Amino acid sequence: MRIRTYARYDAEVSRSASNISQTEPMTTGAPKPKVRLMLTCLCDAFFGEVGIATVRVLEHAGCTVVFDKDQTCCGQPPFNSGDWTAARLAAGHLMRTTLIHKDTVVTPSASCAAMVREGYPMLYTDMAHPEIFELGEYLVQHLKIETWPITAKKMPAKTKVAFHSSCHGRGIGLKGEQRQLLASLPWVELVPFDQGEQCCGFGGAFSANHPSISAGIGMEKLKNILESGADEIVGGDMGCLMQLNGLIKRNKLKIKTRHFSQLLAEGIGE
Amino acid sequence: MGDREAILTNLGKAGKKSRLPLPPAPMPALTYDALWEIFATKLEALGGRIGNLQDLEVILSRPHVLDVESATRLGRKSGGADVWAAEVGVTTVDLAIAETATLMLSTGPGRPRLASLTPTLHVALVPKERIVATMSEAFTQLTDRTTVLITGPSRTADIEGILVRGVHGPGDVLVIPV
Amino acid sequence: MKIPSVEKFSRDLATETVESVRSASVAKVDARSNALKIAFDDLEGARTQAAQIKDYVLDNLPNLLPQLELKCRLNGIEVHWAKNASSARKTILEICKAAAPEGGSIVKAKSMATEEIHLNKHLIKNGYEVVETDLGEYVVQIDDDTPSHIVTPIIHKNRKQVAKSFEREGLGPYTEVPSELAMQARHHLREKFREAKIGISGVNFAVAESGRIVLVENEGNNRLSTTAPDVHIAVMGLEKVLPSETDLPLFLRLLAGSATGQQMTTYIHMISGPRRKDEMDGPKEVHLVILDNGRSKVLNGPYKEILRCIRCGACLNVCPVYRQASGHAYNNVYSGPLGAVLGPALEGVEKLPDLAKASTLCGSCEEVCPVKIPIPRMLLQLREEANRKGLVKEMIPWSMFSVGSTSGFRWRLGLKMLPLAPIAKHPAKSGWEEFKDLPTKEGRDFRKWWNGRS
Numbered sequence: 001m002r003i004r005t006y007a008r009y010d011a012e013v014s015r016s017a018s019n020i021s022q023t024e025p026m027t028t029g030a031p032k033p034k035v036r037l038m039l040t041c042l043c044d045a046f047f048g049e050v051g052i053a054t055v056r057v058l059e060h061a062g063c064t065v066v067f068d069k070d071q072t073c074c075g076q077p078p079f080n081s082g083d084w085t086a087a088r089l090a091a092g093h094l095m096r097t098t099l100i101h102k103d104t105v106v107t108p109s110a111s112c113a114a115m116v117r118e119g120y121p122m123l124y125t126d127m128a129h130p131e132i133f134e135l136g137e138y139l140v141q142h143l144k145i146e147t148w149p150i151t152a153k154k155m156p157a158k159t160k161v162a163f164h165s166s167c168h169g170r171g172i173g174l175k176g177e178q179r180q181l182l183a184s185l186p187w188v189e190l191v192p193f194d195q196g197e198q199c200c201g202f203g204g205a206f207s208a209n210h211p212s213i214s215a216g217i218g219m220e221k222l223k224n225i226l227e228s229g230a231d232e233i234v235g236g237d238m239g240c241l242m243q244l245n246g247l248i249k250r251n252k253l254k255i256k257t258r259h260f261s262q263l264l265a266e267g268i269g270e
Numbered sequence: 271m272g273d274r275e276a277i278l279t280n281l282g283k284a285g286k287k288s289r290l291p292l293p294p295a296p297m298p299a300l301t302y303d304a305l306w307e308i309f310a311t312k313l314e315a316l317g318g319r320i321g322n323l324q325d326l327e328v329i330l331s332r333p334h335v336l337d338v339e340s341a342t343r344l345g346r347k348s349g350g351a352d353v354w355a356a357e358v359g360v361t362t363v364d365l366a367i368a369e370t371a372t373l374m375l376s377t378g379p380g381r382p383r384l385a386s387l388t389p390t391l392h393v394a395l396v397p398k399e400r401i402v403a404t405m406s407e408a409f410t411q412l413t414d415r416t417t418v419l420i421t422g423p424s425r426t427a428d429i430e431g432i433l434v435r436g437v438h439g440p441g442d443v444l445v446i447p448v
Numbered sequence: 449m450k451i452p453s454v455e456k457f458s459r460d461l462a463t464e465t466v467e468s469v470r471s472a473s474v475a476k477v478d479a480r481s482n483a484l485k486i487a488f489d490d491l492e493g494a495r496t497q498a499a500q501i502k503d504y505v506l507d508n509l510p511n512l513l514p515q516l517e518l519k520c521r522l523n524g525i526e527v528h529w530a531k532n533a534s535s536a537r538k539t540i541l542e543i544c545k546a547a548a549p550e551g552g553s554i555v556k557a558k559s560m561a562t563e564e565i566h567l568n569k570h571l572i573k574n575g576y577e578v579v580e581t582d583l584g585e586y587v588v589q590i591d592d593d594t595p596s597h598i599v600t601p602i603i604h605k606n607r608k609q610v611a612k613s614f615e616r617e618g619l620g621p622y623t624e625v626p627s628e629l630a631m632q633a634r635h636h637l638r639e640k641f642r643e644a645k646i647g648i649s650g651v652n653f654a655v656a657e658s659g660r661i662v663l664v665e666n667e668g669n670n671r672l673s674t675t676a677p678d679v680h681i682a683v684m685g686l687e688k689v690l691p692s693e694t695d696l697p698l699f700l701r702l703l704a705g706s707a708t709g710q711q712m713t714t715y716i717h718m719i720s721g722p723r724r725k726d727e728m729d730g731p732k733e734v735h736l737v738i739l740d741n742g743r744s745k746v747l748n749g750p751y752k753e754i755l756r757c758i759r760c761g762a763c764l765n766v767c768p769v770y771r772q773a774s775g776h777a778y779n780n781v782y783s784g785p786l787g788a789v790l791g792p793a794l795e796g797v798e799k800l801p802d803l804a805k806a807s808t809l810c811g812s813c814e815e816v817c818p819v820k821i822p823i824p825r826m827l828l829q830l831r832e833e834a835n836r837k838g839l840v841k842e843m844i845p846w847s848m849f850s851v852g853s854t855s856g857f858r859w860r861l862g863l864k865m866l867p868l869a870p871i872a873k874h875p876a877k878s879g880w881e882e883f884k885d886l887p888t889k890e891g892r893d894f895r896k897w898w899n900g901r902s
Binding site: 273274276277280281282283285286287288289290292312331339352353354369370372377378379381382384387388398404405406408412413414415416417418419420421422423424425426427428429430431432434435436437438439442 | 497504528696709727730
């Protein structure tokens with residue numbers, strides 16, 4: 001089985017990133033980059049606002065967004081559970097509906113991006129790592145957006161944000177792109193908290209078949225975040241935020257969760 | 271089939287994989303004095319001490335054991351107390367390694383293995399020019415004798431992660447450049 | 449639905465134990481990163497180099513092991529081969545019987561390989577008194593417990609528990625001061641070192657080129673166990689061989705930093721054979737037992753890289769699941785992410801089918817591993833193997849999922865039925881709901897919004 005390490009993949013991503021910026025410069029008059037959205041099943045089922053915010057953010061960054069209505073799920077849930085037959089069926093469907101077009105594919109989830117990049121080559125032994133980008137990664141590394149361009153006339157209310165960087169984000173080699181974009185929003189104050197890199201305890205099916213351990217990990221995370229005095233937890237993966245939100249509601253904690261695209265979208269004028 | 275043959279059969283053929291060369295050892299760049307300064311800082315951080323020969327006067331009034339080389343150097347008789355009863359063990363070591371405050375001590379004639387281990391205080395005499403910068407450099411001078419590398423006092427953190435010195439070996443290490 | 453073993457264990461765990469494990473693990477993770485930052489300018493490069501040397505070893509064992517055997521014999525070390533645990537126990541017992549036919553004390557230094565082959569029980573059954581001499585292992589032994597961490601065996605206990613055990617065993621007056629407890633153990637075990645005829649240890653590294661056994665420790669009990677008795681028996685997993693002495697500094701520094709946050713472990717004992725004619729102490733016999741016990745099988749399968757492991761325990765300390773569940777939850781000598789792979793790899797997925805599921809796949813184990821073992825990848829492969837062989841019952845019916853995930857029409861139909869979910873009964877749902885509220889649909893529906901735009 002041919003498995004490439006994250007580190008080597010990093011190098012390739014940065015190489016391809018420099019190629020893209022050369023061929024598709026973000027200048028006025030140049031053709032708009034066409035981006036195919038991979039919505040993710042969680043945004044499809046529960047968190048429509050995150051999908052909407054992602055489209056608005058990409059369009060604000062100058063992209064034309066395409067969405068394939070027959071798209072379903074990347075196949076990570078069965079893959080992580082060990083049913084690779086079911087995972088191959090889902091992966092095959094995503095390849096036929098979305099990846100086959102050879103457009104740039106962007107998704108508001110590092111976890112789903114990791115599945116496609118690192119998981120698919122485990123499912124298909126002769127496969128190279130498919131190109132798919134996490135939203136923040138695409139905005140910063142490819143479109144070279146360092147500071148989020150704000151066009152909203154009214155500044156949103158000030159908010160103290162505890163930023164949760166997801167484990168899969170580290171896994172695909174994100175280097176704080178989401179955080180960087182959040183930091184450029186003048187109404188956002190990023191607050192540090194203890195054990196910042198710790199997992200939220202979600203782990204897909206793990207959260208249902210190891211519920212007490214999963215909740216233990218999540219509560220540890222929330223305890224550290226609450227001590228920081230943050231108003232909300234912002235992250236780039238709805239899996240993590242769904243996990244934390246489930247615990248927040250059950251334990252009636254005073255904090256909310258949002259996807260970072262929702263904060264970026266607040267800065268866009270009508 | 272014996273276990274040896276069974277295991278080697280299971281292992282199959284050796285691969286052809288070659289290996290990356292280790293990075294080359296750096297050229298010596300520091301004077302002896304500079305190396306001793308590093309050694310002392312690192313040793314003290316570990317709870318060890320640097321001393322001089324005058325310190326030995328009082329120390330050797332306690333039950334002690336001396337290896338031959340140290341005894342010769344100090345003009346005393348080698349041996350001494352039973353190694354299990356000695357409170358102090360004096361040995362001359364082969365080398366000191368500055369980067370980690372490590373002592374390299376090999377076995378041999380007149381060098382009891384337990385002298386640096388059973389007492390509560392280990393006194394290590396190190397000839398001033400027998401200091402190197404790195405462990406890699408020290409390893410080029412290994413002999414074929416059983417050798418121990420000693421870095422600071424014996425320690426444990428098994429109980430609640432709290433550091434305790436001197437659990438089985440010496441809790442006190444005194445290094446004397448000579 | 450059967451509760452997975454690690455989850456089941458963690459549910460009954462005392463809050464006190466979870467807190468002991470958690471606080472010690474957090475401290476060790478911090479110490480590790482500080483130590484390695486000082487030790488290496490290029491930590492990434494050092495880890496790559498170490499992984500590469502280990503891969504070279506794993507590919508060249510058929511040459512390296514006979515070379516080690518030959519060089520050891522030239523040094524006066526007797527070499528024995530053991531294809532499995534029972535063979536190893538038999539060999540070791542024979543050496544013991546020859547050295548001390550009338551029984552007596554055996555002092556033992558901490559060794560995972562001897563835990564793996566359940567050596568102590570066997571020797572005790574055959575009339576020997578076996579005394580664990582590492583402070584933590586000693587506590588484990590007198591409490592009839594098992595180690596819950598490969599480096600810090602009593603990470604799950606606090607000082608009060610240790611104090612009670614020492615008082616019960618008559619080591620001295622009750623005290624909760626760790627240094628006083630350590631001194632009580634020192635005095636008690638000193639006598640054991642003096643009287644034992646046999647000392648047994650593991651092996652951290654064995655150098656093929658020089659025939660030298662390398663042991664790494666902080667307390668001094670390992671040196672005492674392998675120096676004071678007349679006979680020293682060292683038990684090593686066959687993957688522990690290193691080609692050359694020049695490889696050692698890299699591994700010693702990585703191990704010290706990763707395991708205990710030190711620049712160098714206190715004692716590195718490099719044994720070149722028994723006492724020579726010109727020496728006054730040291731063992732008269734040194735035996736090296738080379739243990740296979742499933743390793744050659746692992747070497748030729750998909751979990752080969754787990755044999756790079758140098759037993760530093762960094763993956764345990766950093767693992768969020770280990771911190772909640774403790775090492776005993778893994779029901780195996782090796783715990784944490786390492787154990788979740790090495791356990792089933794050595795013993796077969798059939799014996800430990802659900803262990804690989806005890807992970808969020810957060811990847812921090814691979815990030816801290818000094819030899820870059822791709823643990824998450826292997827956990828996924830183990831899950832696949834268990835599923836393929838029908839060893840675990842899936843909570844979620846993935847064939848149903850496939851029906852929905854392979855057609856846009858059926859998928860959208862499924863999404864329409866989602867509002868019915870709260871009244872449905874399903875083990876996955878009840879698992880989620882035990883400690884967390886179910887997610888609810890928030891705000892607008894993406895597809896409605898998208899369709900409304902065009």
